[in-house]
Amino acid sequence: MPKANTTSVGIKHETAYYKLYSNGLLIQNIKLLLAPGVEKLPLVYPITFPNELLSIQVIGEEAAWPVRASLGNCELKITPSSHEREIQLKISGI
Numbered sequence: 001m002p003k004a005n006t007t008s009v010g011i012k013h014e015t016a017y018y019k020l021y022s023n024g025l026l027i028q029n030i031k032l033l034l035a036p037g038v039e040k041l042p043l044v045y046p047i048t049f050p051n052e053l054l055s056i057q058v059i060g061e062e063a064a065w066p067v068r069a070s071l072g073n074c075e076l077k078i079t080p081s082s083h084e085r086e087i088q089l090k091i092s093g094i
Contacts, residue, residue, distance in 0.1 A: 014033075016031070024094045025092060026094065032086065033086050036081060036084060039080050043073060050094075053070070053093040056089060056090075058087060058089060060086070064076045064077065
């Protein structure tokens with residue numbers, strides 16, 4: 001899958017994959033390696049949701065939460081850190 005966020009300064013590496021279920025549910029899993037000092041992160045989803053965004057879940061220990069979200073992107077607020085860290089997101093919609 002092509003990387004959607006390769007130009008973002010705060011992202012050092014991105015891995016993404018998705019599953020589309022027969023009932024129309026689309027789940028995108030995104031793993032990001034963040035540079036030190038990132039507090040706000042604009043994030044573009046690899047696939048735009050056609051109808052509705054249902055949820056954005058942050059998996060793991062890093063504190064991150066969406067401050068704005070739409071069908072094709074979101075902005076995350078992230079707890080500041082002085083070292084690289086990895087966050088995993090599970091984004092679902094229909």
